[in-house]
Amino acid sequence: MLKVKDLHKKFGDLHVLKGVSLEVSKGEVVVIIGPSGSGKSTFLRCINHLEKPTSGHIFIDGVDLEDPATNINVIRERVGMVFQQFNLFPHLTALENVSLAPEKVLKVPRAQARERAKALLSKVGLSDKCDSYPDQLSGGQKQRVAIARALAMQPKLMLFDEPTSALDPEMIGEVLAVMRKLAEEGMTMVVVSHEMGFAREVADRVLLMADGVFVEEGPPREFFTNPKHERTKAFLSKIL
Amino acid sequence: MVFDLEVVARYLPFLLQGVGITVEFTLIAFSAGSILGLLLALARISKNPIFHYPAVAYIDFVRGTPLLAQIYLIHFGLPQIFGYTPVGYIDALLALTLNSTAYIAEIMRAGIESIDRGQMEAARSLGMTYVQSMRYVILPQALRRVVPPMGNEFIALLKESSLVSVIGMEDLMMRSRMMAGRSFRPFEAYFTAALIYLALTLTFSRILGWGERRLGKSAQG
Numbered sequence: 141m142l143k144v145k146d147l148h149k150k151f152g153d154l155h156v157l158k159g160v161s162l163e164v165s166k167g168e169v170v171v172i173i174g175p176s177g178s179g180k181s182t183f184l185r186c187i188n189h190l191e192k193p194t195s196g197h198i199f200i201d202g203v204d205l206e207d208p209a210t211n212i213n214v215i216r217e218r219v220g221m222v223f224q225q226f227n228l229f230p231h232l233t234a235l236e237n238v239s240l241a242p243e244k245v246l247k248v249p250r251a252q253a254r255e256r257a258k259a260l261l262s263k264v265g266l267s268d269k270c271d272s273y274p275d276q277l278s279g280g281q282k283q284r285v286a287i288a289r290a291l292a293m294q295p296k297l298m299l300f301d302e303p304t305s306a307l308d309p310e311m312i313g314e315v316l317a318v319m320r321k322l323a324e325e326g327m328t329m330v331v332v333s334h335e336m337g338f339a340r341e342v343a344d345r346v347l348l349m350a351d352g353v354f355v356e357e358g359p360p361r362e363f364f365t366n367p368k369h370e371r372t373k374a375f376l377s378k379i380l
Numbered sequence: 381m382v383f384d385l386e387v388v389a390r391y392l393p394f395l396l397q398g399v400g401i402t403v404e405f406t407l408i409a410f411s412a413g414s415i416l417g418l419l420l421a422l423a424r425i426s427k428n429p430i431f432h433y434p435a436v437a438y439i440d441f442v443r444g445t446p447l448l449a450q451i452y453l454i455h456f457g458l459p460q461i462f463g464y465t466p467v468g469y470i471d472a473l474l475a476l477t478l479n480s481t482a483y484i485a486e487i488m489r490a491g492i493e494s495i496d497r498g499q500m501e502a503a504r505s506l507g508m509t510y511v512q513s514m515r516y517v518i519l520p521q522a523l524r525r526v527v528p529p530m531g532n533e534f535i536a537l538l539k540e541s542s543l544v545s546v547i548g549m550e551d552l553m554m555r556s557r558m559m560a561g562r563s564f565r566p567f568e569a570y571f572t573a574a575l576i577y578l579a580l581t582l583t584f585s586r587i588l589g590w591g592e593r594r595l596g597k598s599a600q601g
């Protein structure tokens with residue numbers, strides 16, 4: 141499904157990703173943790189080419205993103221992304237946020253796109269907020285709309301970049317519940333998050349990124365109870 | 381020396397006929413300048429040097445030189461080079477439009493750049509092209525934000541349009557000069573013209589302010 145090979149990313153002199161490799165198979169949920177500034181967001185952003193990798197290869201469904209013949213917009217249609225800051229479109233209602241891309245990109249007829257958007261909003265528990273603008277929603281509701289918006293493109297892979305870090309504690313649960321449901325339905329997910337409860341219960345694998353490389357990876361039980369690397373131990377002792 | 385109201389009353393209809401031209405020039409130059417200015421702003425924001433650098437050069441040239449020089453250049457300069465007979469009306473409109481295009485481009489650019497970069501990223505991450513993202517996500521937000529500075533630009537243009545009188549356009553300014561010459565009462569002539577300009581700018585400010593408030597109500601954030 142997703143295969144990343146020896147990915148490097150530099151911002152000028154700053155070498156952020158230093159040879160990252162990762163394979164995620166269909167239906168797998170991978171959680172990435174790691175200190176701030178270690179390159180987690182950059183890694184996710186490379187996967188859908190919001191950042192252009194300096195070198196290395198990314199394959200999605202066997203399609204090489206670095207191949208100049210690859211249409212990146214078509215790849216992005218298949219890869220949904222959820223941001224820490226939600227990035228909802230403030231001038232559109234919740235429903236329009238969800239229906240915009242299917243309408244404009246996939247050319248789904250408006251009525252049909254709206255029907256689907258309604259169904260997705262009710263799936264994330266917001267059927268009563270269709271006509272609300274982002275301003276009128278709480279953080280947790282915004283993030284659920286953002287998830288519905290990404291799902292509207294029927295992605296095969298979902299990327300989550302600290303989806304609950306900007307939320308008040310009492311709203312984290314509602315977002316994680318939606319993500320958990322998604323995982324249960326078999327969505328392939330790469331999640332950057334420090335919600336350990338979520339990682340333990342939902343992740344198939346947990347990885348620690350530090351200084352632009354994956355230091356350690358393993359099934360959550362082993363990863364959390366019996367970490368092998370010093371960096372992992374040090375990091376876990378800080379957040380647990 | 382008293383202010384001769386009788387002269388003012390006599391020439392008022394004559395002056396008011398110039399208001400039509402002033403408003404016409406302003407409206408046309410502003411409308412055309414808005415469309416061209418938006419395109420120019422997009423060119424300036426573009427990372428493609430073929431669009432970017434000409435846009436920068438154009439904006440810098442127009443904003444860095446007097447409108448009066450631009451009017452002379454277009455009306456007297458170009459006909460000399462290309463050997464055609466200048467038409468004052470067209471040259472006046474052209475100068476005002478080309479001038480406002482540059483100022484409006486900078487307003488639009490500031491508006492577009494004020495939109496959080498996460499908006500473009502979210503749009504692109506959904507598979508929208510750059511053009512789709514601009515059209516459906518960035519511009520609708522940016523255009524709302526530029527309404528107040530665009531209002532200022534409109535008022536500025538209305539006043540600046542008085543410069544087209546130098547190439548013989550019978551706008552309000554030109555007619556006040558004619559009134560001064562014919563009546564030998566320059567104070568009355570220019571003071572009345574100034575008051576009419578003031579009435580125009582105040583009226584348009586009111587209309588613009590009203591439009592802004594309505595837009596503010598309908599625009600949710």
Ligand SMILES: Nc1ncnc2c1ncn2[C@@H]1O[C@H](COP(=O)(O)OP(=O)(O)O)[C@@H](O)[C@H]1O
Binds near residue numbers: 181
């Ligand atoms: N667009 C950018 N330009 C320059 N430096 C960047 C850019 N994006 C991220 N960085 C730098 O890359 C490093 C990794 O950032 P990031 O991937 O956001 O880390 P994390 O998500 O793990 O906190 C940081 O030092 C950050 O300052």
Ligand SMILES: [Mg+2]
Binds near residue numbers: 180181182301302
């Ligand atoms: Mg980050």
